[in-house]
Amino acid sequence: MPRALVTGGAGFIGSHLVDALLAAGWQVRVLDNLATGRREQVPDEAEFFEGNVGDSQLAQQACQAVDVVFHLAARVSVRDSFDFMVEHNTTNVTGTLVMLKAAAAAGVTRFVLASSMAVYADAEPGTANAESHPTRPLSPYGISKLAAEEFVLLAAPAFGVEPVVLRFFNTYGPRQAFSPYVGVVTIFITRLLQGLPCTIYGEGEQCRDFVHVSDVVRACLAAGHESAAVGQCINVGSGRGTTVNELAMLIAKAVVTTPNFTHGPEQSGELRNSVADLTRARQLLKYAPAAVLEERLAQLVAEFRLR
Numbered sequence: 068m069p070r071a072l073v074t075g076g077a078g079f080i081g082s083h084l085v086d087a088l089l090a091a092g093w094q095v096r097v098l099d100n101l102a103t104g105r106r107e108q109v110p111d112e113a114e115f116f117e118g119n120v121g122d123s124q125l126a127q128q129a130c131q132a133v134d135v136v137f138h139l140a141a142r143v144s145v146r147d148s149f150d151f152m153v154e155h156n157t158t159n160v161t162g163t164l165v166m167l168k169a170a171a172a173a174g175v176t177r178f179v180l181a182s183s184m185a186v187y188a189d190a191e192p193g194t195a196n197a198e199s200h201p202t203r204p205l206s207p208y209g210i211s212k213l214a215a216e217e218f219v220l221l222a223a224p225a226f227g228v229e230p231v232v233l234r235f236f237n238t239y240g241p242r243q244a245f246s247p248y249v250g251v252v253t254i255f256i257t258r259l260l261q262g263l264p265c266t267i268y269g270e271g272e273q274c275r276d277f278v279h280v281s282d283v284v285r286a287c288l289a290a291g292h293e294s295a296a297v298g299q300c301i302n303v304g305s306g307r308g309t310t311v312n313e314l315a316m317l318i319a320k321a322v323v324t325t326p327n328f329t330h331g332p333e334q335s336g337e338l339r340n341s342v343a344d345l346t347r348a349r350q351l352l353k354y355a356p357a358a359v360l361e362e363r364l365a366q367l368v369a370e371f372r373l374r
């Protein structure tokens with residue numbers, strides 16, 4: 068039975084990954100400090116270590132006898148990262164290094180890093196970003212993710228660990244914690260269901276790639292074993308561009324309400340055009356996103372109504 072450690076496994080994407088690994092017959096451990104994650108999202112079958120990824124002793128314990136580390140624990144807010152640069156660096160960069168060293172010391176085979184589209188420079192409207200697109204992050208969060216990528220790609224092979232870097236695009240789905248700063252889909256659905264207005268920052272013509280968490284999880288599972296993925300940065304998205312204005316209309320339709328959107332000032336750190344080119348993911352991970360945005364939004368709204 069292969070063994071996995073999922074850092075951030077009590078969080079949004081991590082908890083779905085834990086479920087999928089257990090279903091695929093893995094033995095699973097979770098390391099999470101519950102900063103945004105929830106203990107009840109970790110199934111009883113997974114062994115739970117509560118604590119910080121920067122705690123090297125705990126990291127070493129959690130990595131013992133593990134085959135693959137899926138490192139998802141992070142501070143994840145672009146906007147918040149301007150006020151909390153030090154904390155983003157500590158968790159996302161130093162925390163990654165501590166986990167990588169612990170993984171190496173424990174003889175872990177593979178280290179899969181959750182990175183982000185926030186590492187990219189802005190792109191021309193109507194284009195999709197291949198992994199060769201320049202990296203020039205617009206936020207401290209993006210910088211921390213890019214630094215973590217570089218450290219992992221450089222240091223893991225020297226430690227005898229196989230690195231794989233996945234660049235997730237805007238991920239949506241059940242279990243994303245509601246925060247005013249992260250997850251436009253969760254924010255819009257929550258507020259519209261409560262009859263509250265939603266703010267679209269800027270003109271709303273910024274284009275995003277909304278990828279369902281089930282597709283992201285399948286890419287993670289493939290990254291855990293596909294040999295062609297080793298040493299690579301790989302985009303994980305839907306491959307479809309949707310503007311925030313279009314998303315707002317789709318969500319209003321799914322909620323069956325009169326759209327109640329106002330426009331606010333543009334936010335620093337946000338890309339105007341961010342859509343994934345999936346050529347590499349298709350080749351190296353045999354990845355094919357299956358979720359259809361309209362269908363998944365309707366499903367998500369139905370789930371939110373049941374809460």
Ligand SMILES: NC(=O)c1ccc[n+]([C@@H]2O[C@H](COP(=O)([O-])OP(=O)(O)OC[C@H]3O[C@@H](n4cnc5c(N)ncnc54)[C@H](O)[C@@H]3O)[C@@H](O)[C@H]2O)c1
Pocket residue numbers: 074075076077078079080081098099100101102103104105118119120121138139140141142143158162181182183184234235236237238239243244
């Ligand atoms: N959600 C997205 O759209 C998106 C997009 C690109 C990349 N990502 C990346 O995917 C990963 C998972 O993000 P998510 O959306 O599930 O966010 P999330 O906040 O739900 O999950 C992060 C988890 O990490 C835990 N955590 C935070 N700091 C920690 C620390 N110091 N030690 C231990 N645990 C800690 C949190 O408690 C939480 O459970 C992150 O690395 C994020 O950067 C997410």
